[in-house]
Amino acid sequence: MSDPGWTMPARVASGQNAEPGQTQLAKPHMPAIPVPRFDQFYRYAELTRLLQDYAAAAPQLVSLRSIGKSFEGRDIWLLAITNRATGVDTDKPAFWVDGNIHAAELTACTACLYWLHHLVAGHEAGDSHAVQLLDTRVVYIVPRLNPDGAELALADKPRHIRSSTRPYPFDEEPVDGLTIEDVDGDGRMLSMRIPDPHGPYKKHPSESRLMVAREPGEFGGQYYRIIPEGTLKNFDGFKITANPDIEGLDLNRNFPSHWRQNFEQVGAGPFPTSEPEVRAMVAFITEHPNIGAAVSFHTHSGVILRPMGTQSDDDMTPEDLWMIKRLSDHGARLTGYPVVSIWHDFKYHPKQVVTGTQDWVYEHLGALFWTVEIWSPNKEAGINDYKWIEWYRDHPIEDDLKLLKWSDEQCEGKAYVDWYSYRHPQLGMVEFGGWDRMNFWRNPPPHLREREAARFPAWLMQIGLSLPRLEVLRAEVRALGADTWRIRFAVANSGYLPAYVTQRAKERKAVRGTIFSLHLPAGVSLVTGKERVEAGHLEGHAPKSSLQAFLSNREVTGDRAVVEWVVRGARGTAIALTAVADRAGTVRTEVTLD
Secondary structure: OOOOOOEOOOOOOOOOOOOOOOOOOOOOOOOOOOEOOOOOOOOHHHHHHHHHHHHHHOOOOEEEEEEEEOOOOOEEEEEEEOOHHHOOHHHOOEEEEEEOOOOOOOHHHHHHHHHHHHHHHHHHHOOHHHHHHHHHOEEEEEOOOOHHHHHHHOOOOOOOOOOOOOOEOOOOOOOOEEEEOOOOOOOOOOEEEEEOOOOOEEEOOOOOOOEEEOOOOOOOOOOEEEEEOEEEEOOOOOOOOEOOOOEOOOHHHOOOOOOOOOOOOOOOOOOOOOOHHHHHHHHHHHHOOOEEEEEEEEEOOOEEEEOOOOOOHHHOOHHHHHHHHHHHHHHHHHHOOOEEEHHHHOOOOOOOOOOOHHHHHHHHOOOEEEEEEEOOHHHHOOOOOOOOOHHHHOOOHHHHHHHHHHHHHHOOOOOEEEEEEEEEOOOEEEEEEEEOHHHHHOOOOHHHHHHHHOOOHHHHHHHHHHOOOEEEEEEEEEEOOOOEEEEEEEEEEOOOOOOOOOHHHHHOOOOOOOEEEEEOOOOOEEEEOOOEEEOOOOOOOOOOOOOOOOOOOOOOOOOEEEEEEEEEOOOOOEEEEEEEEOOOEEEEEEEEOO
């Protein structure tokens, strides 16, 4: 295998010293924790090896699992990150983070790897936040939900499709038209510039590299057509139509909540969760009700998107809106990214509603959710006053000049490629150039990838530590007679968020109240009470209002619950007790009849 591209300090045996200047993260007789290269994107085999190395270096913290197979048969890797010495992952409140559901949005995977390394290295170094999070909660990370699409984007001759590599809705190859691909074999897909008196573009008067729109009613100049780099089939010398990718799926439109057919939502697939990648994620989250919050990394725009996607803020459950805004404000402060509503601020078209992960996780399951769109080339160029989607419909030429200047000064002229001549196999001499969208627009340039990924751990840590957490307050026995005993079992939610996390989860009955169980051994009988009791939902310590509010919070101890049983049994008998709150975890204890 080629150089994996991450630092692997030598495995140092007890009593030996590392080489001078070498990072030593290993414990005696244990492999060292790998240090990824955040300035490069990993092919699937290298990514797999990197994740395996984390699991080998920190087995007490990292468990590597496959949650399913992709369309092409690749494992979809999930890392369960928690301190196993303090309990198994399914007993703890959980935080889900995923990335790279879209093929070429590779920085999303980088952000997941950065968060992984931050957690593992931080826990090993004794960082108090990492220790507290992993000792009390679990983080589930899927760095690359769509391994097939990413592998195609990283191929020697890449193609940048939307998502899965499965042909959809039809599997026939095009018989004519332009197929977008890398024609000259330089690993980039740029644009082609062709002189045409009827073309809609012209050169900027003072910057000939920049192509700008022809003005209404303008004539008499030199004009061009700009088309994607690609090859043509059955070209008649006149008409060029860019073919849609034969791989027309969008995995983010395949989730069950608000699913609609392809004619309403392009790429939705034949039915909800028809695609193995989405089905694997839906199955895992459904089978792990301890997941109370989730973040999905995408690119690009440099913005954090919050619910809802299908309704306005006025239609949201107010308590959820207030809490999501509160945690979102922390996200904006800690990451430097603004947080906006999907419905109000991030529609591809004013009349169009698209749905995806966010709708299923929050609107369907009632767990907290955010989509992070990593990276904004606009802001790098000093363009700050713009709307994310609207900018692509129309923006001043001055913005393009700023972006070109950024390419020249910060990216060595590689982001916007100067036009160069090339003999196209069907079109003859054309010019290739324009934006390298894969490496500088859709994703940050290599030297800025780690900087972008480093924005998120502090906020992710805060979300994780805000999750509800069930704790034992007291378990006690009191004698009522020679062989009769009263057992009291009290628990509390020590987390910031309520045990149900959102009001929507309660409304949709996605979670139950706290379930108390009494496990009777042989020889012990129940006098009063039931062996399994459902108590109420436990609140968290997040204040419902300020201390200056007109009405004080009357649920002073809403974070606590207690259950009593009376049993008959012999002195000295041990009885196991369990309490479960779906999103706050499971606690177990034991009392002795004494």
